[in-house]
Amino acid sequence: MPKIKLAEKTVELIREICAQFNNQETELINVLHQVQHKLGYLPAEVQEVIAKELNASVAKVYGVVTFYSFFTMLPQGQHPISICMGTACYVRGAEKVLTEFKRQLGIEVGQTSADGKFSLSCLRCVGACGLAPVVLVGEKVYGRVSPQQVSKIIAEYQDGCASAQSA
Amino acid sequence: MEMINLTIDNKPIVVKKGTTILDAASSIGIDIPTLCHMKLHDMNIENKPGGCRVCVVEVKGRRNLAPACCTEATEGMEINSHSLRAVNARRTVVELILSDHPADCLVCAKSGNCDLQDLAQHLGIREIHYQGSQSHYREDTSPAIIREMDKCILCRRCEMMCNEVQTVGVLSTINRGFHSVVSPAFEMNLDHSTCTYCGQCVAVCPTGALTEVDHTGAVIRALSDPTKTVVVQTAPAVRAALGEEFGMEPGTLVTGKMAAALRRLGFDYVFDTDFAADLTIMEEGTELLGRLNKYLAGDKQVKLPILTSCCPAWVKFFEHQFPELKDIPSTARSPQQMFGAIAKTYFADKMNIKRDDLVVVSIMPCVAKKYESGRDEFAVNGNPDVDYALTTRELAHLINLGNIDFKSLPNEEFDNPLGESTGAGVIFGTTGGVIEAAVRTAYEVQTGKALKRLDFEELRGMEGLRKATIDFDGTLIHIGIAHGLGNARKLLEEIKAGHSEFHAIEIMSCPGGCIGGGGQPYHHGDVEILKKRQRAIYAEDKNKVLRKSHENPYILKLYEEFLGEPLSEKAHHLLHTQYFDRS
C-alpha cells in the first residue's frame, strides 16, 4: 500500500470535509464531490485518507470513484475539455469530434496534455441535446461542434499564439 | 410471531413473516435455482445482492417476475416456481452470462465444482443465442490465490466475505458496466494489498474466477526425483473432509485411508501435522503459563491476553491492521512451520539426509498456508522449511492422478517419529480446539494435578464469538474464542482500548476454524457440512488413547534428544518467530 505522502494542509482539508458529513460512510459520494471540487482530482493518497476518515475500505472508495465518470484520479488541465457522449450527441458525430480532439492534443480520454493546459474527458448526457454534439471547456458550452471547429476551440485557450497545436 | 399463508407450485404452506420465497420453497423441498445468492445458515452470513435474477419466479397478479432470494413471501401469494415464463427468463439470464464467459470448462480448475456449469446443466442449456464481445482482464497471481476475472460473474460473494465477514476490505466492484470487475483498490495485485490469503473468497466463488495456486505439478516432480526424500504432513482438518472429494458422507473420518493414499503416491514418510500441533501446545502453553504467572505475581507490564498464532491469515491480518498489538500474540510458529523446521533439522540429521535433498510437503485445509510457507523467515539459505503446501482439494486431485481407488484403500498408520499425536493435536482443526488443547496441558502443568475431565464443552461450538472461564484449581482463567476475522477484530478493539477481560484468546480466520478453511472441499453454502466435520474431529479426539499433548511420547523424546525444554534457546530458534508491521 503506498504510504500517504500528502501535504499536512491537504490532509486537514480532507478531514474537514469528511467531518462536515459526520464521517458517515453513507456520505461517501458527497465527500468525494467536495474533495474533488477543492483539489481538482482524487489521487490514490487522497482516497486513502477519505477511506480512513469514513472508516470504509480503500477498495470501496476506489470502486465508487471508478463507477462515476465525473470523478477523476488524474490532475485536470487548466482547461478541462469534456465531450458529451449521450445518445443525441453520439448519433450526431460526437465520436468524430472526440477523435479530432485526441489527435490535435495528442492525448487520450482521461489524460492531460504535457503542458498541463488541456485534459480530455467524456460525459454522459448533459441535457443540451438540442445543441448536439456538445463540448464543454471549463464552464463554457459549445454547441453543434464539428471536427473542423476543433482547432479553433483549442486556439481560443492558447494564450495569444492562436496558430499552435495543429498537429 | 406473525405467520403467513401462501402456495408454491400449488402446495399450501405456512411460514414466518419475513421469510423469503426462496427459503419458503426450500422448506417444502422445492429447490429454486440460484447463482449470486449464498446463505450460511446460523452463521449470519448471507449474500443477497439480487443481481443475477436466476431465481425468478412467477407470482400471480404481479406484472414482473420476482427474484425469490430477495423477495419476502406475503399473505395469499400464489407462486409458480417453474412457469414457462420463469424458466425462459432463467435460461435467458444464464445464456447472457455464458455469452461473456470463456468456454474453458474442459480445462478449468473449477470444472465439476462450478455453480455456473451446474446451472447451465440443470437448465439444459445447449446453445447460446446471444453473441457479444467478451470482457478481458489481466490474470493476477499471488503466492496463494489466482484471480482470473474473465470468469467472474459479478455475484459479489467474495466481496461479502472479504468485507463483511472478514472485515479485510480488499475486494470491491470497480468500474462500470461491461468493464466492471472485482478488484483490490487501484487495481493493484492481491500481493500488494492487505489480503490475508484466508481464501474465504475462494471458498464461496461460484466459478473459476478465484482459485488457489496449484502446486501439484511441483510435488509430482519431487516425488519422481530419485535424489529426493519426500516427506508429507497432514493437517488435522484434512482427515475430516477429504472423503467428500470421493463421494463419501461429510464428516467421514478418513485418517487411515489418507495415510494409505499418501504412501501409494510415493511419499517416503507419511507424517502428521498433529504431531507438530502437540509441539505447538508445549511451546505456546509454556509461554502462556509464563506470562500468566508473572501477571499473577503482580507484574503489570506483562502482555495479556496472549493470542494464538497458528493461523497465518490471522497473523497477516494483525500485521496489517493492528501492528501496535504485534507483541501480544504468542511467538510460537504454526504447526505447519514447526513441523518443517523439525523435519529439516532433527529428522534430517537422524536419517542422515542433506537439507537440500529433503522435500517437505504439507496437506492443508488452507490457502494461506501456501503464503506462510513462502515467508522469508521460514527458510534457511533460501531453502524453505516447508517446500510445498497443498490444499485438501489438491490432494484429492493427486490421488485421482495416481489412479488410486480411495474408498477401497485399507486404513494405514502414520510413520514415526513425526506421525504420533494425541487428541489435543487433532482438535486444532476446529474453532475452540487449540485453546482446549492448551488448557488440557496448561492446567496439569500449572496445578500439578490430573484433569478429571478432558472434554471442555464450554469451549466448543459454532458461535462466532465465545467465552468461557476455566477454574485452574482456584485461579480463574478467562478465555475468548473468535473465528472469522470480523469477530477477531471485535476482540482486538477491546484489547486496544485496554478493557479486554481475557487471559488467553484463540483466533482462527475461517468460519468454523480450519474445518471451514479456504482449501477444503467446497461446501456450496451448506453449513451442515461444517458441523459434521466438526463432530468428526471431536470423535477422532475421543478415540485417541492419549489426549494431552504433554503425554505424546515422541514429543517428550524430541525434547530429550534435541530441543532440551520448551522455550529453550534451540526451541526459540526453530519453533518461534517474530511479526512485522505491514501497515
Ligand code: SF4
Ligand atoms: S483471501 Fe481473504 S482477505 Fe484475501 S481477498 Fe479473499 S477474503 Fe479477502
Ligand code: SF4
Ligand atoms: S470473483 Fe467469484 S465470487 Fe467474486 S464476484 Fe466474481 S464470480 Fe462472484
Ligand code: SF4
Ligand atoms: S483458520 Fe485454518 S484454514 Fe483458515 S486461514 Fe487459518 S489456518 Fe488456514
Ligand code: FES
Ligand atoms: S440468486 Fe436471486 S438474484 Fe441471484
